[in-house]
Amino acid sequence: MIPFNIPTFLGKEKSYLLDAIDKLKLCGDGSYTKKCQELMEKKFHCKKVLLTTSCSHALDMSAILIDVKEGDEVIMPSYTFVSTANAFVLRGAKVVFVDIRPDTMNIDENLIEEAITEKTKAIVVVHYAGVGCEMDTIIDIGKKYNLKVIEDAAQGVNAKYNGKYLGTIGDIGCYSFHETKNYTCGEGGALLLNDEQMIERAEIIREKGTNRAKFFRGQVDKYSWVDIGSSFLPSELNAAYLLAQLEDIEKVNERRLSIWNMYRKKLNLLDQNIHIEFPFIPSSCKQNGHMFYIKVKDLTERQNLIDFLKNRDIMTVFHYIPLHSSKAGKKNGRFFGKEIYTTKESEKLLRLPMFYSLCEEDIDYVSSEIINYYKQNDLSIS
Numbered sequence: 001m002i003p004f005n006i007p008t009f010l011g012k013e014k015s016y017l018l019d020a021i022d023k024l025k026l027c028g029d030g031s032y033t034k035k036c037q038e039l040m041e042k043k044f045h046c047k048k049v050l051l052t053t054s055c056s057h058a059l060d061m062s063a064i065l066i067d068v069k070e071g072d073e074v075i076m077p078s079y080t081f082v083s084t085a086n087a088f089v090l091r092g093a094k095v096v097f098v099d100i101r102p103d104t105m106n107i108d109e110n111l112i113e114e115a116i117t118e119k120t121k122a123i124v125v126v127h128y129a130g131v132g133c134e135m136d137t138i139i140d141i142g143k144k145y146n147l148k149v150i151e152d153a154a155q156g157v158n159a160k161y162n163g164k165y166l167g168t169i170g171d172i173g174c175y176s177f178h179e180t181k182n183y184t185c186g187e188g189g190a191l192l193l194n195d196e197q198m199i200e201r202a203e204i205i206r207e208k209g210t211n212r213a214k215f216f217r218g219q220v221d222k223y224s225w226v227d228i229g230s231s232f233l234p235s236e237l238n239a240a241y242l243l244a245q246l247e248d249i250e251k252v253n254e255r256r257l258s259i260w261n262m263y264r265k266k267l268n269l270l271d272q273n274i275h276i277e278f279p280f281i282p283s284s285c286k287q288n289g290h291m292f293y294i295k296v297k298d299l300t301e302r303q304n305l306i307d308f309l310k311n312r313d314i315m316t317v318f319h320y321i322p323l324h325s326s327k328a329g330k331k332n333g334r335f336f337g338k339e340i341y342t343t344k345e346s347e348k349l350l351r352l353p354m355f356y357s358l359c360e361e362d363i364d365y366v367s368s369e370i371i372n373y374y375k376q377n378d379l380s381i382s
């Protein structure tokens with residue numbers, strides 16, 4: 001059986017975990033957490049990185065940090081994971097969904113400006129599949145209307161847009177280290193801050209609303225409750241596992257990109273016909289091989305292909321029922337303008353098995369079975 005995902009494991013994680021246990025310093029913000037944060041600050045050229053328990057929690061922290069409140073509006077794509085929206089809805093905001101671009105599945109930067117009202121507080125972008133949104137345009141809009149720009153870069157760790165790492169371009173960036181992502185510790189995430197003024201408050205929010213970080217640095221003589229917050233910091237055990245992967249960040253990246261390129265090559269046979277599309281990577285973007293997807297004709301063809309591959313022990317998945325058409329999305333948001341691509345394109349998309357330890361033989365098998373599906377059904381290859 002070829003699963004859709006196997007979490008990345010490089011080997012060194014075990015010794016780091018044992019070391020963390022030996023040190024008997026298990027709660028957050030120990031040496032492994034610091035090392036992970038410093039490594040990312042240096043690598044991604046970011047003023048401050050704070051490890052969190054998940055990307056969802058990094059997004060929750062963002063909403064608190066920018067003071068989202070009842071009646072505010074936040075602009076985002078509908079084609080995203082629920083956490084992108086939940087974070088802001090939890091603070092009382094309404095979500096304004098904007099259509100995506102059919103080529104990258106990212107928010108259409110040209111539709112954002114029209115969706116802005118006097119209630120708009122922030123623009124939240126999602127770098128789908130680790131391919132950057134058109135950030136130059138989006139940052140300009142943010143500046144023009146004095147809106148915060150938050151990047152849900154859960155899938156975009158170590159990918160770039162115009163030479164800058166995703167997550168470091170807007171005011172705040174959010175990473176995920178869930179086991180389905182490129183770098184993992186099972187459940188984990190990070191908050192990236194590019195605005196110096198947000199750092200101290202972020203540390204407080206992450207430590208249950210206390211100034212504990214300052215206390216440990218000897219900057220205050222007792223710590224107390226100074227703001228709202230929660231427990232957003234991960235255990236040292238998570239950080240130990242993660243550090244092993246971050247230290248080999250390029251090795252993982254290269255492997256994923258080479259898997260991506262193998263798929264692209266082996267499936268090239270289908271390129272000449274109308275029934276299948278491949279991911280588009282704009283020249284401004286350096287992707288990270290987070291995902292390899294194909295787009296088929298429609299919902300029916302996708303289900304047939306999923307079943308066909310499942311019968312051959314290949315697990316493929318799709319995701320994101322567009323948020324605006326979900327129960328909670330209808331209650332907490334509205335779609336701005338025409339919905340042309342979000343539903344249509346999402347129904348065509350199918351993600352192929354993609355993980356660090358996927359071998360070429362399996363990529364061959366998956367690719368040739370996809371080709372077989374089309375041959376057998378005489379849909380495309382004549």
Ligand SMILES: *Cc1c(COP(=O)(O)O)cnc(C)c1O
Binds near residue numbers: 187
């Ligand atoms: C995975 C993902 C999340 C959630 O990440 P967690 O670390 O599991 O909370 C949020 N947004 C997007 C776009 C994701 O892909």
